[in-house]
Amino acid sequence: TSLAAALDALPKVELHCHIEGTMRPSTLVDLARRNGLDLPTSDPAELYRYDSLDSFLEVFWMVQSALGRPGDWARLAYESVVDSAAHGVVHCEAFFTPARHLAAGQDLAAIVAGLDEGLAAGEAETGARCLLIADMDRAFGPAVGLQQVQALAALRHAGARGTERVIGVGMDSTERGIDPASFRSAYDAARAAGFRLTAHQGENSPASAIAACLDILGVERVDHGVPVMDDSELVSRMVGERVPITVCPTSNVVIANVVDRLEDHPYARMRTAGLLATINTDDPALTDLDLAQEYAAVAAAFGYGWDEMVHIALDAVDACWLDDAGKAALR
Numbered sequence: 506t507s508l509a510a511a512l513d514a515l516p517k518v519e520l521h522c523h524i525e526g527t528m529r530p531s532t533l534v535d536l537a538r539r540n541g542l543d544l545p546t547s548d549p550a551e552l553y554r555y556d557s558l559d560s561f562l563e564v565f566w567m568v569q570s571a572l573g574r575p576g577d578w579a580r581l582a583y584e585s586v587v588d589s590a591a592h593g594v595v596h597c598e599a600f601f602t603p604a605r606h607l608a609a610g611q612d613l614a615a616i617v618a619g620l621d622e623g624l625a626a627g628e629a630e631t632g633a634r635c636l637l638i639a640d641m642d643r644a645f646g647p648a649v650g651l652q653q654v655q656a657l658a659a660l661r662h663a664g665a666r667g668t669e670r671v672i673g674v675g676m677d678s679t680e681r682g683i684d685p686a687s688f689r690s691a692y693d694a695a696r697a698a699g700f701r702l703t704a705h706q707g708e709n710s711p712a713s714a715i716a717a718c719l720d721i722l723g724v725e726r727v728d729h730g731v732p733v734m735d736d737s738e739l740v741s742r743m744v745g746e747r748v749p750i751t752v753c754p755t756s757n758v759v760i761a762n763v764v765d766r767l768e769d770h771p772y773a774r775m776r777t778a779g780l781l782a783t784i785n786t787d788d789p790a791l792t793d794l795d796l797a798q799e800y801a802a803v804a805a806a807f808g809y810g811w812d813e814m815v816h817i818a819l820d821a822v823d824a825c826w827l828d829d830a831g832k833a834a835l836r
């Protein structure tokens with residue numbers, strides 16, 4: 506439709522995108538071959554199959570394990586910028602989650618430098634910009650998370666390549682059975698080191714866990730935040746303080762199965778309540794979509810027209826972590 510075409514051209518900000526989740530299936534096949542990784546199938550169309558958050562995370566881990574050398578991170582990052590910019594992304598704050606790679610002996614400095622090299626090449630070609638958020642993988646526990654934060658802070662202090670691009674710290678992976686408060690020291694260390702703070706919460710956990718992220722971890726944004734509407738006090742507070750929620754509606758349908766159809770997603774109620782709820786892709790290659798398609802799908806599901814979609818795009822500018830001049834340049 507013409508709305509979909511206009512949304513493709515609309516300059517957009519992406520605030521919830523895992524860079525590993527942007528890996529083209531063809532790149533996965535190629536990297537797996539070079540790095541001696543066995544894939545369950547060599548048919549690119551069949552690689553990204555899952556039916557729950559747990560089985561999705563296994564696919565995500567397979568993608569991560571294909572990243573064996575610094576050059577692989579650079580290729581991933583370059584392709585990520587080029588692919589998203591082709592659909593109107595002008596500014597991205599992308600997650601990377603290195604715990605698995607660090608446990609396997611990779612060097613954090615080499616990962617960040619590899620990402621920086623690829624992102625810089627993609628930026629030079631497209632004019633888009635991509636900053637990074639270092640996510641802790643909750644499955645590895647809070648002690649490993651704290652170590653990761655300390656290692657990043659040390660690299661930044663030493664002026665290591667690409668560390669100025671890593672503006673924030675977050676956490677992702679499984680939520681079940683994990684108390685977000687257990688990551689308090691990691692968040693305290695990240696704040697003290699000058700990182701911006703966010704956390705995945707409410708993909709697979711109740712509203713009380715979102716409140717804990719705000720109260721105990723001091724996060725500035727919440728990634729997913731699906732059950733927020735269950736707690737009216739939490740809603741008033743997040744509306745009043747304009748705490749951004751980076752919502753990934755299609756991901757919530759196809760990955761976490763939070764709702765069966767986009768039409769049943771609380772996103773529209775979140776907007777009506779006045780929440781700063783943005784639209785994001787989460788893992789666009791693994792769900793076979795791009796940010797423009799995500800905008801179009803949300804518009805179709807809730808009957809939003811152009812003006813409402815532009816409003817949402819501008820809210821994402823407000824929610825990003827650039828300074829006022831950087832935000833003004835995006836409006």
Ligand code: ADE
Nearest residue numbers: 523565677678679760788
């Ligand atoms: N890492 C990548 N995608 C994720 C998701 N949807 N939930 C938790 N961790 C993730």
Ligand code: ZN
Nearest residue numbers: 521677705787
């Ligand atoms: Zn995510």
